Amino acid sequence: MVSVIIPAGGSGERFSKTSSKLFGDCQGHPVIYRTVAAFFTHPKVDEIIVVHPPHNTALFASTLAVFNAKVRYAMGGDTRAQSVKNGVDHVTTSHSHLLIHDAARPNVSHNLINAVMAPPDAHPMVIPAVPVTDTIKQVKNNAIQRTVDRSVLMAVQTPQRIHKATLINAYDDTPSIESFTDEASLMESQGIPGIIVPGDPCNIKVTHPQDLTILNALMTMHH
Numbered sequence: 001m002v003s004v005i006i007p008a009g010g011s012g013e014r015f016s017k018t019s020s021k022l023f024g025d026c027q028g029h030p031v032i033y034r035t036v037a038a039f040f041t042h043p044k045v046d047e048i049i050v051v052h053p054p055h056n057t058a059l060f061a062s063t064l065a066v067f068n069a070k071v072r073y074a075m076g077g078d079t080r081a082q083s084v085k086n087g088v089d090h091v092t093t094s095h096s097h098l099l100i101h102d103a104a105r106p107n108v109s110h111n112l113i114n115a116v117m118a119p120p121d122a123h124p125m126v127i128p129a130v131p132v133t134d135t136i137k138q139v140k141n142n143a144i145q146r147t148v149d150r151s152v153l154m155a156v157q158t159p160q161r162i163h164k165a166t167l168i169n170a171y172d173d174t175p176s177i178e179s180f181t182d183e184a185s186l187m188e189s190q191g192i193p194g195i196i197v198p199g200d201p202c203n204i205k206v207t208h209p210q211d212l213t214i215l216n217a218l219m220t221m222h223h
């Protein structure tokens, strides 16, 4: 069994300055509803901590009311890393591992959750990732500096499976967690080994408005 932390505390300004991407329509429900539903219906998940922006408590609570049996709430921080840390403080189970999943990835499948949970418990972190398919350039002020060898690159997704006690130690040993864009980077900075499992190209993150259009098309095909 496992507890899941869903950081949903961002302002999502790349999506819109006025409307939250987490309340955009995803197959007739808000994005955040779909994300929480994917974990709520998974038999190995017994607790879901949704970390929401401080001013949005009532909206989250009413949107996610049907999931009350498993959901708890925590307040978001200024950065994703701080939001997740606040979520970790609200975990009530004693399971050794946590799953941490971006609220903005509603198309997470039970197969992917199973794949992340499958490796032996001894692994302190398990991360889904997909090969990079575009050619990647390093640039500075629009000038091309070099082409990066994409065969050594992977694009990282969530859910990430993290050993809870190791993560808490990493928080204690890291003076400033703000710059880390995921928990794997924080753990890496402490020299903690991680392994990759195959991610799912359909597990896309809603960042820009067109991502929501692509996501709805994908989910229509698969349901």
Ligand code: C5P
Pocket: 006, 007, 008, 009, 010, 011, 051, 076, 077, 078, 079, 080, 081, 083, 084, 102, 103, 104, 105, 181, 205, 207
């Ligand atoms: O910015 P990015 O898309 O990488 O954010 C990933 C996830 O982290 C989103 O689900 C977002 O809501 C969350 N987040 C958060 N608290 C912040 C910033 C982002 O929970 N302060």
